[in-house]
Amino acid sequence: MLGLPDHIHAFLFDLDGVLTQTAKVHAVAWKDMFDAFLRAEADRTGTAFVPFDPHADYDTYVDGRPRLDGTRTFLAARGITLPEGTPDDPPGTRTVAGLGNAKNETVLRLIREQGVQPYEGSVAYLHRLAELGLPRAVVSSSANCRDVLKAAGIDGLFDVVVDGLVAQRDHLPGKPAPDTFLAAAEALGTEPGRAAVFEDALAGVAAGRAGGFGAVVGVNRTGQAGALREHGADLVVDDLAELIPAQEEETG
Structure with missing residues (x-):
């Protein structure tokens, strides 16, 4: 599904560095x-x-x-x-x-x-997921997450937001613990093994691996592809747009 294994049907995204150019x-x-x-x-x-x-x-x-x-x-x-x-x-x-x-x-x-600029490839990927009716969540450590999403113009593209404020309210330990990702998967009504995590941070990739998620995608914005793999990424891409042609080729 969109460059990932067929059993993946829910998508959990970090914010800074994955969706927006705020890292x-x-x-x-x-x-x-x-x-x-x-x-x-x-x-x-x-x-x-x-x-x-x-x-x-x-x-x-x-x-x-x-x-x-x-x-x-x-x-x-x-x-x-x-x-x-x-x-x-x-x-x-x-x-x-x-x-x-x-x-x-x-x-x-x-x-x-x-201001806040989103990554165009990430926006295109999100729109494709929305067209397919696939559930999407943002999982961020930031207490400013919702403001950043709104400033970037992508706040309407998600079913669930688990941010720093939610983590504080629900007493969820932060990344590299998997708890915030697990909470997002639960809110989307999916098991971790059927969800994919998208992360550019080493701590976030480690959290995805610790949570037993079905796929952990490392987004290599800063030339650390090897470190992302070492921390548990199953797949490393430079931009999420790379995953869209893969799906089109498979179905075309």
Whole structure:
């Protein structure tokens, strides 16, 4: 079905980097926040400033994870432990929540300034699924998911949205745990083995594999095809449009 095994009949999509060109916005926001923090820490402790790498650090520690999980994971890699803080901590406060709020503030500013562009191949794929009447869900760690979908003009193409707000409400652990994908499959009324997961993040691919989904598609936007396969992708594509001709050739 559309480039996937015949038993697949439900489709679960990550947002940033799969549907919309916002992964690079998040990478910029993470670097902006962490570099400011790390520079202040270096001044405070008299140690060398080692900046956040927007490729290696982003892919390894934060991409695809809930904001606070990503913050904790990167800090742990640098041997830094901070108080958790509270959701009301001002952006930049020396807490996990304060750093997360600073990152989110930057993301929202960049989205306001730059807008949100969807990937044309993903939009074409979604429209083809809609024409076939196949169930579709967005599964994102972002609390801003619905706003991003609306800004990109694709909010009407999904039956189910499981985002950061839903995960918080239902106490679902974030990626690489499979719980948000499993919740989306349940909401669509399908078993995981009959659903496909589409992810560009290593943590997201690992979540799809851990959930026992029928197909895990790695979307290679940043030249990490090998790493996507190592984390559990059954198939790796550079763009979802690649899957449309495959189906047309099979049925043509």
